[in-house]
Amino acid sequence: MNESLINPFTLSHPTAVQTSLYAGATFARFDPAGRFIAAARVNGSAEIWDLETRAPIRWLDGHVKTITSIDWSRNSRYLLTSSKDWNVLIWDLAAVCDPPQRYATVRFDAPVVSASFHPKNSQIILVLLATGEAYVCDTRKQHRSRVELLETIIDDGEDEEGPIRSPITTARFDPAGKNIFVGTATGCILVFNTRTKIMIARHKISGAGTMKGMDFAKAGRRLVTNSSDRTLRQFLLPKYPTPPADADASAPFVFLDGELEPTHRFSDPINRTAWHAMCYSPDGEWLAGGAADPAGHKIYIWDISNDGQFASALDGGREPLVYLHWHPTRSALASTTNQGSILIWHCPSPERWGAFAGGFEEVDENVEYAEREDEFDIEDEAVLFARKMRAEEEAVDIDTIVAGTLAPEGGGARSGNRGGAATPVGDGSVPPVDLDGKFSTGGEETTDLETAWAEEEPDGDVRGGWRMKIIMDNEAAEFY
Template sequence: MNASLLNPFTVTHPTAVQTSLVSGASFARFDPTGKFVAAGRSDGSAAIWDLDTRAVIRWCEGHVKAVTSVDWSRNSRYVLTSSKDWNVIIWDLASPVDPPQRYNTIRFDAPVVSAYFHPRNSRIVLALLSTGEAYVVDSRKEHRARVELCETLSEDDDDERARSIMTTARFDPSGRHVFVGTSTGNVLVFNSRTKIMVARHRIAGAGSMKSLEFAKVGRRFATNSSDRTIRQFILPTYPSPIAGAECAILETELEPTHRFNDPISKVSWHAMSYSPDGEWLAGGAADPATHKIYIWDISNDGQFATALDGGREPLIDIHWHPQASRLASTTNQGSVLIWHCPSPERWGAFAGGFEEADENVVYEEGESEFDIENEVELALRKKLQEDEAVDVLGGIDDLVDHKMNGVAGDPGDEDIEWADDEPDDDWQGWRLKVIMVDDDDAY
């Protein structure tokens, strides 16, 4: 039986282009609610698109060189942009002005390749520089610091030159650890609170790491490397370091559960992204002639599901919607394609007794189908139905809190308590200010 009939809320993969946003973008990222898209541009600006109106609602203009990454805070109030101009700017979308107010500016000594918020606190930022260095910047008053993540060398590596170059860095979904990919095919794991390296994973034959991706649920983890192969792993658990105690580094060689590649054209991959439930993995092919997105079914032993064709403009980036079966793919011409899964209209949902017929049939009238009903009794019955109490909020608060702040963690965990100390202002009740314009003024 079709799985979608068993569970109507099952997220499937997109199949068709719903709309195209002409934005001059180099990449695009959905916000955690899925209502907005942030598009980073090569002119140093970032555009915030409203998917309902398909219009630009904010322009984040503050960089003088190309934007290299965009990230959203957990409740979408703050937007982070990093750039080749050595700066990371955090924008406050709750400010009633355009461009939005700068909440914070972090300057480094080299171009910034990427930057990300901590999943639990937007005052903690992870940044990767073009010089191969990764920093965790904490702007909280009691924890203010800028700490470089340094690889701990083994006893055999006495030479400083043995230290590998960091090519990609990400927080894991819980925020407890920072995962760093290196040019030598290793994945380094650091504790976010102590900044101590807790593990080094070797990946045989991978080559230089290009990007890392985590599933939002479970412990699935994917790597994109220079050998043109996407690998998926199941991560082990890491003990939390104890202050003042020497921590043993976990040295292992990870064995992938799945390997994904194109056996025919042998293309490399620009980007990859998991579906919200982690059951699908999309890979954006680095094909110079076509716009190809490959999708694999993780729940079905990683079987290839389909290849989406977006036309002749080559793909440079993809990102999966955080809640629905939608994808955002960016072309080399700056257009952002929004993919969706079209569903046929079911008219029977508007009336319980309505039936759809594929061909003309003779209709047989029921015995009392068109009888005139007493208007007084009809009005009384409607009034009684209107007076019935309907619980429209039951269970919603827990669901929203899980999805919006949905970071798994024990409240007594020391790493979680550290991240929640001095919380930011990114609370759920904030609202995006509507900017009114007159005549030909734009916003």
């Protein structure tokens, strides 16, 4: 069977532009299902494009200044937009009105640099302000709060004004949502527990400078950072301690402190260009970096499964790249140009008929071929005829009754058990069952504390449990 139909990432990475969307976008992100792409516009509005029809289907107009970030909830029902107008808006795409109604509005006292949903509950958001402050905002009724993430600093008494905390320049949830990773202007990575907001680790990155961005592989073990020294660094993260259930941010906690050595460094040794964005493929085997090249649209791809070897450089034309995002399920990329176009990259796979038939041979010209009558028979006709003749010669025993082949009077299953119930297969043991984070092992339920906290008061973002209204050419349609 053709391997590309089983796992497209085992063959190659995106190599060519499939289509270009003229969206007037500053950046764009795929939704978790990979069917839509959300584009932020300069005028403060956002659009949702359908990748199948290559047309916009919803318009979100709520900001008065430039949008700085976009994020999707885990099942694509809610969309988050942050802006320089100090607001974070959450849109409910299940609303039938046009434009969709605002699910929530969170206002701050400074321009918002970025905002993102918690991976398991869209009512928890992480917000980074232009003033270098990061907040975790919880809009759930039982946990309503807005907590600032504060770096734990040991005061040695030498500074009369007290300890000085470094400004935060980037912030991300890890894929599981248990921890929050923030980068500072002094080249440090700080790790906070999401539930308690306690700092559990601090890593100094030697020579990195200001941290500009971070991205995680889907499994959450690998982290790549972008810093002001024009180098991408990949790290294998250690296992972090979990604060106790009754811990709070004011309680003292011994955190991990030390340097974190990168496993790989990625840079452009010739042009020494900086990086606007970087992202992993869904399987974590490829890393793509969007170069901040003012003269062209350059994407560099490295093969992580092959010790981080450089794979190829993609050229998207003369319009410089400003953002990059990998498709969540396929070998595809979305790169945004400074002129607002969204380039969709894919991996074209040529037809290989030999992969389906081992004896198939490709020819340049048509060849006349005389097909035998029995050429495609599963078995030869002579073999089938001989088997039929032997079966007719065998004597059939119609007098012997085999024990256990008659059904019991109660109408039960055909088995040796005369009680009417089918005989169990195997040892009768029941495998562990996953019940939304709860695992049953031998009758005892164990619950992950962090997951249970995040999934309290669900947000209604259920897969297949909502529908979006599509607006195209002044006509509306609904789908699940």
